Amino acid sequence: MPAKIASKSRCGALNISFKIAAWTQSRYPITCETDGKTHKGTYWVAGKILTVSTGLGGKSKQVGTIGPEALAKQLLLELVKAGKA
Numbered sequence: 749m750p751a752k753i754a755s756k757s758r759c760g761a762l763n764i765s766f767k768i769a770a771w772t773q774s775r776y777p778i779t780c781e782t783d784g785k786t787h788k789g790t791y792w793v794a795g796k797i798l799t800v801s802t803g804l805g806g807k808s809k810q811v812g813t814i815g816p817e818a819l820a821k822q823l824l825l826e827l828v829k830a831g832k833a
Contacts, residue, residue: 778820780828787833791820800824805832 773792778800780787789802798816799808800823807823814822827833 776817776820778817778824780821780824782825782828787824787828789820789824789827789833791816791823798823800827802827802833805830807832 773794775790775792778789778791787802789800791798791800793799793811793816796810797808798811798819799806800820802824805827807827809819809823811819824833
C-alpha cells in the first residue's frame with residue numbers, strides 16, 4: 749500500500765511541474781483589423797498547438813503548413829466573427 753501512495757505522489761509532482769512549464773510558454777501579441785476596428789489578442793505555441801486568446805474567448809488549432817503568426821491572425825479573425833474579441 750505505501751508504494752501506491754508514493755506513486756501517486758510522484759505523478760502529482762510531475763503534473764505540477766508540467767503545469768508550471770505550460771505557464772512559461774512565450775506569448776505574443778496579435779492584432780487584426782476589420783471594418784476599421786483593431787482587435788487584439790495573444791497567441792502562443794505549445795508543441796504543435798497554437799492558441800489565440802482574447803478577453804472574451806480563445807481558439808486553438810494544430811500548426812501545419814501556414815506560419816504561426818498567419819494562423820494566429822486567422823484564428824483571431826474567427827474569434828472576432830464569433831463576437832469573442
